[in-house]
Amino acid sequence: MMKTYEINSLTNEKIKSWTKLHQSKYRRETGLFLAEGEHLIQEALKAGLVETLIVLKDSPIEFDVDVRVEVTPEVLHKLCQTESNSECIAVCRLWDQPASLGDRVLLLDQIQDPGNVGTIIRTAHSFGYDCVVLSENSVDLTNEKVLRASQGAIFHLPVIQREMKSAIEECRKNGLMILGTGLKHSIPLSAIPDCDNVAIILGNEGQGVRPEILHLCDAIVKIEINGFESLNVAVASGILCYRFRKP
Template identity: 40%
Template sequence: MTSLQNDKVKQWVKLHKRKGRSKAGMFLAEGFHVVEEAYENGWNIVEIILQEGIDCPGWCQYLPVTFISKSVMQHVAQTETPQGIAATVTIKESEKIDGDTVILLDGLQDPGNVGTIIRTADAAGFDSVVLGEGTVDLYNDKVIRSTQGSLFHLPVVQADLKETISSLQQEGFTVWAASVQNATSYEQLPTTSKTALIVGNEGAGIREEIIRMSDQSVRIPIRGKAESLNVSIAAGVLMYYINN
């Protein structure tokens, strides 16, 4: 396939935007590792998109494959130097929150931060991630790339945080809000068997109404001259502490 005007190409490009993904019920996964992770973890791959001259991995030989030219791949891909493979993947309906450790994201807008937090939650052994209102779309290409496949490893739920917090508390969770207001250093806090951690917007932090719903505000001491930590770094420190 060499034409940018091909109907399939036009449909793939529409998946670059949230509206197009919602309408089609699909998203684009790009790169050998990410596409293979989707396949290995049982996500429904609708179609493999392969650049001419790129070898098809053994695991994708039984899937529908469409070969396209390098110029079309550069048009469809959202990376500067595409690896030559992408896939259309069916969006999963929101899964249920699972397990005893959950991280909730309140209004995070940087896709790199969101993807990194999902990846770190996976690495730290957290059980679920909840994306609250105002948080960047899970299937944004930069989010997907930043997760490095962790998106496909654990439940990532898009939900109302107020309802979720109330539900978690009813189930016996202790809810921590990462905030500097009336907060206790995490080193002084005992962890509980069921813990939910909230982190907030890169500039504004967690909404006040959400902080008030939490059981405990927690902070990370700043020992040097930096004003603050990047939210994904702070989330990582706290998740590893909770799951130590």
């Protein structure tokens, strides 16, 4: 049975506490986050993560949820962070940690740009990766822009935040080939043998993968580009994930 109620006041305690979820600190404390817009909510529902659906009063939007809250445009506006006129937002529970990282893992070393991280998660999912790991000092994984750029893919493969060295150690124990990305002492991508068990490490656009992390890799790979140009990190993730995709 769906429970439905109305909130009309901006100072309602529930609205105040949900608004705090714009801050990563509160998301971590509560294990909750906000997903905005119909498409993202649909994807979160498929993953069983939606706790409360919040919609405009008299909205025709229907989702199969336990709790539906109808609010005024002012209240919805306070909860939403994007400029677009979303008609709904959902309070969601953070997904569980996976028991294992799996056989195809993408590790992101201190990547801060939420759009890039979301796009990379979408890419990893498209090529059948088992897990995406965000290192220490990365953007928060339930950042609104990460969710949006992932187009909901973030709800369909495990994406976790974890200390990079311990994640690499687990990948090594599981017999994965650990591939860093960089220029120094690197091997061109086309010269790397095919491999079905691989952990690929991508770095922050400014600094790349940290040297102490590259030391832990089986090989450092470079994408063969023309001259001294550089690639956007999400574009690089596409080339690497495609090469080592799940058949």
